[in-house]
Amino acid sequence: MPLQNHEEIFQKKVDREVRIEPRDWMPDQYRKTLIRQISQHAHSEIVGMLPEGNWITRAPSLRRKATLIAKVQDEAGHGLYLYSAAETLGITRDEMIRQLHVGKAKYSSIFNYPTPSWADMGAIGWLVDGAAIMNQVPLCRASYGPYSRAMIRICKEESFHQRQGFEILLTLSTGSDAQRQMCQDAIDRWWWPSIMMFGPNDDSSPNTAQSMKWKIKRFTNDELRQRFVDICAEQVKILGMNLPDPELKWNQERGHFDFGPINWDEFWNVVNGNGPCNKERLEARVKAHEDGAWVREAAVAYANKRKTDPRQATAPSSSHFEAGQSLLK
Amino acid sequence: MTPNQPINISTNQLFNYTLHLADNNLILGHRNSEWTGHGPVLEQDIALSNIALDLVGQARNFYQYAAQLKNDGSTEDTFAYLRDANEFKNVLLVEQSNGDWGKTILRQFLFSVYQYYLYQQLEKCSDRTIASITEKALKEITYHIRWSSEWVIRLGDGTIESHARMNNALHELSEFTDELFIPASYEIEIARQGIMVDPVFINARWREKVEAILREATLPFLSEDNNKQSLSGKEGQHTENLIHILSEMQSLQRAYPGCEW
Numbered sequence: 001m002p003l004q005n006h007e008e009i010f011q012k013k014v015d016r017e018v019r020i021e022p023r024d025w026m027p028d029q030y031r032k033t034l035i036r037q038i039s040q041h042a043h044s045e046i047v048g049m050l051p052e053g054n055w056i057t058r059a060p061s062l063r064r065k066a067t068l069i070a071k072v073q074d075e076a077g078h079g080l081y082l083y084s085a086a087e088t089l090g091i092t093r094d095e096m097i098r099q100l101h102v103g104k105a106k107y108s109s110i111f112n113y114p115t116p117s118w119a120d121m122g123a124i125g126w127l128v129d130g131a132a133i134m135n136q137v138p139l140c141r142a143s144y145g146p147y148s149r150a151m152i153r154i155c156k157e158e159s160f161h162q163r164q165g166f167e168i169l170l171t172l173s174t175g176s177d178a179q180r181q182m183c184q185d186a187i188d189r190w191w192w193p194s195i196m197m198f199g200p201n202d203d204s205s206p207n208t209a210q211s212m213k214w215k216i217k218r219f220t221n222d223e224l225r226q227r228f229v230d231i232c233a234e235q236v237k238i239l240g241m242n243l244p245d246p247e248l249k250w251n252q253e254r255g256h257f258d259f260g261p262i263n264w265d266e267f268w269n270v271v272n273g274n275g276p277c278n279k280e281r282l283e284a285r286v287k288a289h290e291d292g293a294w295v296r297e298a299a300v301a302y303a304n305k306r307k308t309d310p311r312q313a314t315a316p317s318s319s320h321f322e323a324g325q326s327l328l329k
Numbered sequence: 330m331t332p333n334q335p336i337n338i339s340t341n342q343l344f345n346y347t348l349h350l351a352d353n354n355l356i357l358g359h360r361n362s363e364w365t366g367h368g369p370v371l372e373q374d375i376a377l378s379n380i381a382l383d384l385v386g387q388a389r390n391f392y393q394y395a396a397q398l399k400n401d402g403s404t405e406d407t408f409a410y411l412r413d414a415n416e417f418k419n420v421l422l423v424e425q426s427n428g429d430w431g432k433t434i435l436r437q438f439l440f441s442v443y444q445y446y447l448y449q450q451l452e453k454c455s456d457r458t459i460a461s462i463t464e465k466a467l468k469e470i471t472y473h474i475r476w477s478s479e480w481v482i483r484l485g486d487g488t489i490e491s492h493a494r495m496n497n498a499l500h501e502l503s504e505f506t507d508e509l510f511i512p513a514s515y516e517i518e519i520a521r522q523g524i525m526v527d528p529v530f531i532n533a534r535w536r537e538k539v540e541a542i543l544r545e546a547t548l549p550f551l552s553e554d555n556n557k558q559s560l561s562g563k564e565g566q567h568t569e570n571l572i573h574i575l576s577e578m579q580s581l582q583r584a585y586p587g588c589e590w
C-alpha cells in the first residue's frame with residue numbers, strides 16, 4: 001500500500017477514536033513523538049521520587065511516613081508502566097535510561113527544585129501532582145492504546161496523592177505559627193514552577209497542533225494551565241493561605257482567574273540544566289544505576305547458570321520458594 | 330520473684346516486649362526505606378519499599394497496642410518520636426547500616442526468618458492482641474522471606490563479585506545474629522508467664538532454614554561462636570547507628586514539640 005493510504009487510514013482511525021496498537025502502522029513522526037513524550041514522562045516519575053524520598057526518613061509521624069513511602073513507591077510504579085508503554089514502540093528501557101543519564105532525554109523540570117521543608121511534601125502533592133493530573137487526565141484518551149491504558153492506572157493514584165498533599169497542608173495551616181509559615185513558604189516556592197509544568201505558551205509551542213491532530217494532546221498548554229489556576233485559586237482559600245501572585249484576580253468577563261506573567265527565562269534556564277538541583281538529581285540517578293550494576297550482572301549470571309546447570313534440569317527455576325516453603329512448614 | 334507478683338509488673342514486661350517487637354519493625358522499615366528511589370533496578374526498588382511499608386505497618390500495630398497498655402495518653406508517635414536511643418529495644422541487627430544491596434538483602438533475610446519462627450509462636454500466644462497482629466504479619470513475612478532468600482541465592486551464586494560481596498555482608502552481620510536468641514529480661518519474664526516461648530526455642534529452626542538458603546547460595550555457614558558483640562539492643566544498649574537514625578527520624582518532632590502533623 002502506498003504510504004499516503006497508510007497515513008489516511010491511520011488518521012481516520014484516530015479521528016474515529018479507535019486506539020492505535022503497537023502492531024498497527026503509524027507514521028514515523030508519531031512514533032518518535034510518543035517515544036519522546038512517554039519516556040520523558042517515565043523519567044519524570046523516577047526522578048520525581050528523589051525530592052520526596054528525601055523526607056521519608058524524616059516524616060514527622062508514623063502515618064505520614066507510611067503514606068510517603070507508599071506515594072514514592074507509586075511513582076516508581078508509574079515509571080514502570082510508562083517505560084513498558086514506551087517499549088511497545090521499539091525502544092528498550094536500558095536505552096531510555098541511558099539517554100536520561102547522558103542528558104539526552106529530559107524530565108519534568110519541577111523536580112529540579114529543592115525540598116527544604118516538610119511542607120514541601122504537602123505542596124508537591126497539592127500543586128505538582130495536581131498539575132500532573134490536569135495534564136494526564138486527557139492523556140487517558142490518548143490515541144496510542146498502551147499509553148492511554150498506562151495513564152488510566154496512573155491517574156487513579158495521582159488524585160490520591162493530590163488529596164494527601166492537600167491534607168498535609170491543611171494540617172499545617174491549622175497548626176502553630178511556625179507550621180503556618182512553613183506552609184505559606186512552600187506554596188510560595190512551588191506555585192510558579194507548578195504553573196510552568198504546563199509548558200510554554202501556546203504561541204511558542206510549535207508541536208501542539210500536530211499532537212492535537214494525532215490526539216496525543218487534547219488541550220493546549222494554556223487551556224490546561226488556566227484550568228489549574230482556576231481550581232487552585234479556590235482551594236487556597238480553604239487553606240487560608242495565599243498564592244504568590246499579586247495579579248491573581250477573578251475576571252468576570254472571561255469566567256476565569258487572571259494571573260501574572262510567567263518568568264520564562266527561569267523556565268528555560270531550569271530546562272537547560274541550570275536549576276537549583278539538576279545536577280544532584282541526575283547524579284543520584286546515575287549513582288543508583290552504577291551502584292546497582294553488580295546486582296543486575298549477578299542476576300543475569302545466575303539466570304544463565306540456571307539455564308545451563310544440569311543440576312537444575314530436573315527442577316523448575318521457580319523452586320526456591322517451594323523449597324523454602326517446605327522448610328518453613 | 331514471688332509467684333504473686335503485682336499486676337503492674339507483668340503488664341510492664343508485656344509493654345516492654347511489645348515495644349521491642351515494634352522497635353524491631355520500625356527500625357528495619359526505616360533502614361529499608363532509605364533505599365526508596367535508589368534501588369539497583371526499578372522493580373526491586375518497589376519490592377524493598379513494599380517491605381519497608383509492611384514493617385512500618387507492623388510497628389504501628391504494636392505501638393498502638395503499647396499505647397493501650399500504657400494508658401496514659403501515649404500514642405504510636407510518642408513511642409517512635411519521643412524516646413531516646415537507650416529506651417529503644419530493637420535488636421542490633423536491624424539498626425546496622427544498609428551497606429550495599431547485598432548487605433541489605435542479607436539483613437532482611439536473617440531477620441525475616443527469625444521473625445517468621447517467632448511470630449509462628451506468637452500467633453498462638455495467650456495475648457490476643459499480639460496473636461492477631463502477628464497472625465496478619467505472617468502473611469507479609471512469608472513474602473519477605475521468599476523475596477530476600479531468592480536474592481541471597483542469586484547474589485551468592487551470581488558472579489565472583491556478587492559472591493564476594495555477600496561473603497563480606499555475612500561476615501559483617503553474623504556478629505549480630507546471636508542476640509536474636511539471647512533473651513532479654515522482659516522476654517524471660519513473659520516466657521515465665523506463658524505468654525511467649527523463650528527465643529532460644531526457635532534458634533535451631535532459624536539456623537536450619539538460614540543454612541539451607543546459604544548452602545544453595547554457595548555461601549559459608551554462620552559459625553557457631555561468632556558472638557563478639559557485647560551490647561544488647563534489646564536492653565537499650567545500641568551501636569551509634571541508632572543515634573543517627575533517631576536524630577534524623579525525630580528531627581521535626583523534637584524541633585517543634587507538641588505539634589500535630
Ligand SMILES: [Fe+2]
Pocket residue numbers: 045074075078154158
Ligand atoms: Fe506519578
Ligand SMILES: [Fe+2]
Pocket residue numbers: 075129157158161
Ligand atoms: Fe504522584
